[in-house]
Amino acid sequence: xxxxxxxxxxxxxxxxxxxxxxxxxxxxxxxxxxxxxxxxxxxxxxxxxxxxxxxxxxxxxxxxxxxxxxxxxxxxxxxxxxxxxxxxxxxxxxxxxxxxxxxxxxxxxxxxxxxxxxxxxxxxxxxxxxxxxxxxxxxxxxxxxxxxxxxxxxxxxxxxxxxxxxxxxxxxxxxxxxxxxxxxxxxxxxxxxxxxxxxxxxxxxxxxxxxxxxxxxxxxxxxxxxxxxxxxxxxxxxxxxxxxxxxxxxxxxxxxxxxxxxxxxxxxxxxxxxxxxxxxxxxxxxxxxxxxxxxxxxxxxxxxxx
Amino acid sequence: xxxxxxxxxxxxxxxxxxxxxxxxxxxxxxxxxxxxxxxxxxxxxxxxxxxxxxxxxxxxxxxxxxxxxxxxxxxxxxxxxxxxxxxxxxxxxxxxxxxxxxxxxxxxxxxxxxxxxxxxxxxxxxxxxxxxxxxxxxxxxxxxxxxxxxxxxxxxxxxxxxxxxxxxxxxxxxxxxxxxxxxxxxxxxxxxxxxxxxxxxxxxxxxxxxxxxxxxxxxxxxxxxxxxxxxxxxxxxxxxxxxxxxxxxxxxxxxxxxxxxxxxxxxxxxxxxxxxxxxxxxxxxxxxxxxxxxxxxxxxxxxxxxxxxxxxxxxxxxxxxxxxxxxxxxxxxxxxxxxxxxxxxxxxxxxxxxxxxxxxxxxxxxxxxxxxxxxxxxxxxxxxxxxxxxxxxxxxxxxxxxxxxxxxxxxxxxxxxxxxxxxxxxxxxxxxxxxxxxxxxxxxxxxxxxxxxxxxxxxxxxxxxxxxxxxxxxxxxxxxxxxxxxxxxxxxxxxxxxxxxxxxxxxxxxxxxxxxxxxxxxxxxxxxxxxxxxxxxxxxxxxxxxxxxxxxxxxxxxxxxxxxxxxxxxxxxxxxxxxxxxxxxxxxxxxxxxxxxxxxxxxxxxxxxxxxxxx
Numbered sequence: 001x002x003x004x005x006x007x008x009x010x011x012x013x014x015x016x017x018x019x020x021x022x023x024x025x026x027x028x029x030x031x032x033x034x035x036x037x038x039x040x041x042x043x044x045x046x047x048x049x050x051x052x053x054x055x056x057x058x059x060x061x062x063x064x065x066x067x068x069x070x071x072x073x074x075x076x077x078x079x080x081x082x083x084x085x086x087x088x089x090x091x092x093x094x095x096x097x098x099x100x101x102x103x104x105x106x107x108x109x110x111x112x113x114x115x116x117x118x119x120x121x122x123x124x125x126x127x128x129x130x131x132x133x134x135x136x137x138x139x140x141x142x143x144x145x146x147x148x149x150x151x152x153x154x155x156x157x158x159x160x161x162x163x164x165x166x167x168x169x170x171x172x173x174x175x176x177x178x179x180x181x182x183x184x185x186x187x188x189x190x191x192x193x194x195x196x197x198x199x200x201x202x203x204x205x206x207x208x209x210x211x212x213x214x215x216x217x218x219x220x221x222x223x224x225x226x227x228x229x230x231x232x233x234x235x236x237x238x239x240x241x242x243x244x245x246x247x248x249x250x251x252x253x254x255x256x257x258x259x260x261x262x263x264x265x266x267x268x269x270x271x272x273x274x275x276x277x278x279x280x281x282x283x284x285x286x287x288x289x290x291x292x293x294x295x296x297x298x299x300x301x302x303x304x305x306x
Numbered sequence: 307x308x309x310x311x312x313x314x315x316x317x318x319x320x321x322x323x324x325x326x327x328x329x330x331x332x333x334x335x336x337x338x339x340x341x342x343x344x345x346x347x348x349x350x351x352x353x354x355x356x357x358x359x360x361x362x363x364x365x366x367x368x369x370x371x372x373x374x375x376x377x378x379x380x381x382x383x384x385x386x387x388x389x390x391x392x393x394x395x396x397x398x399x400x401x402x403x404x405x406x407x408x409x410x411x412x413x414x415x416x417x418x419x420x421x422x423x424x425x426x427x428x429x430x431x432x433x434x435x436x437x438x439x440x441x442x443x444x445x446x447x448x449x450x451x452x453x454x455x456x457x458x459x460x461x462x463x464x465x466x467x468x469x470x471x472x473x474x475x476x477x478x479x480x481x482x483x484x485x486x487x488x489x490x491x492x493x494x495x496x497x498x499x500x501x502x503x504x505x506x507x508x509x510x511x512x513x514x515x516x517x518x519x520x521x522x523x524x525x526x527x528x529x530x531x532x533x534x535x536x537x538x539x540x541x542x543x544x545x546x547x548x549x550x551x552x553x554x555x556x557x558x559x560x561x562x563x564x565x566x567x568x569x570x571x572x573x574x575x576x577x578x579x580x581x582x583x584x585x586x587x588x589x590x591x592x593x594x595x596x597x598x599x600x601x602x603x604x605x606x607x608x609x610x611x612x613x614x615x616x617x618x619x620x621x622x623x624x625x626x627x628x629x630x631x632x633x634x635x636x637x638x639x640x641x642x643x644x645x646x647x648x649x650x651x652x653x654x655x656x657x658x659x660x661x662x663x664x665x666x667x668x669x670x671x672x673x674x675x676x677x678x679x680x681x682x683x684x685x686x687x688x689x690x691x692x693x694x695x696x697x698x699x700x701x702x703x704x705x706x707x708x709x710x711x712x713x714x715x716x717x718x719x720x721x722x723x724x725x726x727x728x729x730x731x732x733x734x735x736x737x738x739x740x741x742x743x744x745x746x747x748x749x750x751x752x753x754x755x756x757x758x759x760x761x762x763x764x765x766x767x768x769x770x771x772x773x774x775x776x777x778x779x780x781x782x783x784x785x786x787x788x789x790x791x792x793x794x795x796x797x798x799x800x801x802x803x804x805x806x807x808x809x810x811x812x813x814x815x816x817x818x819x820x821x822x823x824x825x826x827x828x829x830x831x832x833x834x835x836x837x838x839x840x841x842x843x844x845x846x847x848x849x850x851x852x853x854x855x856x857x858x859x860x861x862x863x864x865x866x867x868x869x870x871x872x873x874x875x876x877x878x879x880x881x882x883x884x885x886x887x888x889x890x891x892x893x894x895x896x897x898x899x900x901x902x903x904x905x906x907x908x909x910x911x912x913x914x915x916x917x918x919x920x921x
Contacts, residue, residue, distance in 0.1 A: 025752060057752070057754050074756055074768065079754050079755070080754070080757070083591070084615055087584055087585065087588040090581075090589050091592035094589035094593035094596065095593065095595060097550070098593045119582060119585070120588070278571075282571045282575075285571035289572050294544070294717060295712060295717075298715055302708060305531040305541075306358070306529050
């Protein structure tokens with residue numbers, strides 16, 4: 001794969017030959033979201049970030065599962081995949097490992113990340129597969145029109161809990177810390193500058209980076225995050241300046257705070273990525289076989305089997 | 307089979323000096339013990355030795371589904387002709403324990419030889435059906451290598467006994483033993499060789515015959531390899547140029563992933579042990595999307611879990627290879643037994659109309675070539691391909707001709723040539739085949755594509771217009787129809803017309819062919835047709851069926867609610883031919899030749915047409 005990355009450079013149009021991207025170059029289909037949806041804010045921050053970073057379109061793959069926020073890949077002009085519900089992180093693992101030179105984004109909601117895809121999120125995180133996973137958490141199933149989500153608070157009235165949710169919700173940050181992710185941040189779509197700061201940090205992180213971004217569903221859970229929105233009389237509590245992001249226990253304690261909790265980077269450590277570990281396996285195996293060509297390796301194998 | 311194939315030494319050897327043993331063409335040896343006795347090792351060595359000495363071999367084993375302990379058998383059929391099945395009846399039974407004797411003595415043919423561990427087994431006395439040879443296997447092994455490894459060297463002692471009886475190439479066998487146990491240290495090698503020599507030197511000659519194989523005529527000079535079916539698939543995938551795989555452990559698929567996990571890094575590739583079956587196929591879809599044809603695999607229950615993403619691969623037209631090593635089902639079923647009951651889920655499993663390619667290898671050798679073909683078809687038709695192998699193929703050893711690696715090996719690289727303007731991955735062309743651009747490819751008009759599980763238009767944009775879904779559904783179906791028209795014409799084993807046609811698929815091909823040989827030798831008009839392309843079907847099948855009075859589909863699955871198994875159901879739906887009748891069984895074991903012939907005769911007696919005169 002390393003050889004192919006070089007191949008790619010040969011065929012690629014040199015960055016200097018291209019005009020600078022403007023927002024016009026970065027947009028694709030018109031979003032299908034409801035007016036006022038928090039996801040719009042995250043999309044516009046994505047455009048702003050890409051205008052700043054000028055990453056070529058063909059170097060970005062954005063992958064999503066199913067849900068409102070999972071429509072994201074259609075709205076950005078980059079390589080995109082709309083996969084099955086919950087398994088975008090697993091799909092992204094295949095892309096990231098085989099094409100480490102690409103930047104792999106996963107966009108999805110709380111149902112995709114914490115319910116149907118919970119297992120995949122955990123394992124992509126613990127393996128530290130290089131990707132950036134943005135979870136747009138709205139505490140409700142919106143695409144299917146208001147059912148209880150794994151992050152819906154107890155008492156939330158939905159079509160599947162008409163008298164109020166009775167099941168204890170997931171605490172996304174606790175879950176993410178326990179999963180072994182190496183970059184974990186929390187943000188709020190109503191505070192674009194903060195979202196952008198978190199997204200940039202996540203992109204720069206060499207490993208599995210994940211952001212829980214509260215993103216209000218104005219249709220089915222309006223006002224859900226007002227308590228964290230200063231413009232609606234709430235308080236936006238940043239992660240304390242003296243928080244040690246490498247201290248897992250401290251991160252866990254931050255995650256224990258009552259809603260609306262804290263915003264910022266909870267946890268960040270450097271641990272070898274699966275991409276790097278697999279590349280090392282390959283390098284070691286190739287060194288042992290003195291870089292033998294596949295056809296020679298195969299012939300040797302079959303001679304051994306004879 | 308020994309008696310039938312014994313040649314008279316004096317007449318066949320002409321002016322040669324008299325031969326030492328009775329000359330035979332093949333022999334079926336069944337080793338019955340417990341799973342921890344290492345009887346698989348004896349079988350493995352016999353199989354490898356056969357391959358190196360121009361003999362054909364086929365093995366058959368049962369293993370308990372528990373982790374350790376429990377009765378287990380390993381059957382080896384060695385021969386100098388073409389060995390098509392593991393053999394119905396046993397010529398030589400080696401019984402390590404009383405339960406081994408009790409459970410397997412009925413498989414020993416009349417006139418066969420029982421070798422039993424006289425330290426553990428008390429056989430029936432004064433019987434005349436077979437010859438009994440008691441050998442104190444346990445005691446002799448302890449004597450040879452000391453008391454410490456009592457249960458460990460018995461297999462090597464027995465291997466020595468067999469080497470003597472069958473006049474096997476001892477120097478070659480010893481080289482193999484040394485190589486196999488090299489990593490275990492000198493003490494182990496000393497014990498292995500000690501036990502082997504003790505067995506070889508044990509005086510069994512006075513009690514029974516020794517045998518000598520008639521020299522092979524058809525294999526001289528051509529190099530052979532000995533593998534099991536899962537090895538053939540794994541090395542087939544590497545030969546096909548597959549450089550990414552993902553899987554989840556499940557019996558009997560796991561050894562494919564174990565090999566690929568070890569081998570792929572040498573080829574610059576990666577195999578991921580995924581968190582579950584769903585993730586494994588998702589990762590494979592991702593890696594294929596990234597431009598590298600990928601493989602995943604599983605057994606029965608895992609295929610159920612993979613069907614969701616399989617639907618995505620059909621919709622997105624993403625090439626992937628999915629190996630299904632079938633076992634007894636449904637649910638956990640019989641994890642260590644064989645069944646051919648995943649045909650329906652392979653062809654039709656999933657939501658919506660989701661045409662995919664399904665292939666079935668018929669032998670260990672074919673496991674290699676079908677995997678190559680699966681990879682080729684997946685790429686050429688941008689479509690998921692399922693390979694339906696089974697537990698019997700996965701675990702048995704066969705000798706097969708050394709493949710021409712230089713000719714077959716593929717080195718695939720993604721095509722990053724710039725595309726566009728107006729690039730349409732899903733253009734509605736005559737052949738209906740999608741053409742994806744891997745990420746990294748520059749789009750000349752600056753518009754980048756999304757690959758999606760939503761119904762989409764030619765450019766890949768979500769499109770739910772009724773006329774579009776009609777067009778795209780037809781397009782995904784049409785490419786398989788195009789493939790069908792390009793497949794080689796079906797051919798029969800035996801004459802293309804006659805009284806009875808036995809149709810089979812997968813691992814049943816060997817026993818079916820042997821049944822045909824036996825029936826034809828008895829003067830009956832029987833031919834066989836193997837279905838290797840399960841979906842789409844090859845051309846020419848209908849014409850072949852028209853040439854026979856009776857059509858029996860021989861399958862290891864249930865006869866179903868309406869009296870025919872899964873392939874029979876597909877053939878009935880395709881050809882509306884009510885001559886199609888099933889010969890089915892569900893005991894979790896491969897077909898015996900006798901079972902096929904008996905099934906055929908039973909059906910013939912039932913049918914209103916004139917019956918076959920079969921003795």
